[in-house]
Amino acid sequence: MRALVERSNADASAYFVSAVISDKPGAGGLDVAQQMGVAVRSLPAVKGMERSAYDAALASVIEEYSPALIVLAGFMRILSGAFVARFAGRILNIHPSLLPKYTGLHTHERAIAARETEHGVTVHFVSEELDGGPRVLQARVPVLPADTEFSLSERVLAQEHIVYPLAVNWFCQGRLRCSAGKAWLDGKPLDQPVQLSEIGRESFV
Numbered sequence: 001m002r003a004l005v006e007r008s009n010a011d012a013s014a015y016f017v018s019a020v021i022s023d024k025p026g027a028g029g030l031d032v033a034q035q036m037g038v039a040v041r042s043l044p045a046v047k048g049m050e051r052s053a054y055d056a057a058l059a060s061v062i063e064e065y066s067p068a069l070i071v072l073a074g075f076m077r078i079l080s081g082a083f084v085a086r087f088a089g090r091i092l093n094i095h096p097s098l099l100p101k102y103t104g105l106h107t108h109e110r111a112i113a114a115r116e117t118e119h120g121v122t123v124h125f126v127s128e129e130l131d132g133g134p135r136v137l138q139a140r141v142p143v144l145p146a147d148t149e150f151s152l153s154e155r156v157l158a159q160e161h162i163v164y165p166l167a168v169n170w171f172c173q174g175r176l177r178c179s180a181g182k183a184w185l186d187g188k189p190l191d192q193p194v195q196l197s198e199i200g201r202e203s204f205v
Helices: 002-008 028-035 051-063 081-086 107-113 149-172
Strands: 019-022 039-042 091-095 118-125 135-142 176-179 182-185
Touching (some): 019 028, 019 051, 051 081, 091 149, 107 149, 149 176
Antiparallel strands (some): 091 118, 118 135, 176 182
């Protein structure tokens, strides 16, 4: 979240962050966002509250800000189908693996256990399938023989701070969209996600 806000202040950025919303009132990110001049809201789930009811309340709060794009950053709740449908094609997520490998949790640990030689991060549009929406952009890192879950996660996180603002910028420039179950970049469907290594670091990053 901090990286997204910081990149929004770059001269070449096509987006700004209108609000940061958390389901955890004590989340440190709310303080960070507020210190950076971004509006913050917390919307904790009441015990026993159905997911559909929470998501309806969340959608109402989001719509107060009329965002072009919803960007999930450390938001761990699984969104309902109704919420995803309401904002179809306007929700991005980032996942710490080279999707479709290792959906869900503990991705770094699982990559090491499987003796992968390569790991990474994927930016994707959100669908009803967990970590299964159209993939947009990936960055890869080597898995080193001495890697621990922590050391690997640190290298992946560094790549997250590059690819997520880049994908958000593409969307807000009108270059990236989601249609017919696919991600499209510059008017062409992405049958495979773009690889950061193929495009290099863009000027605003």
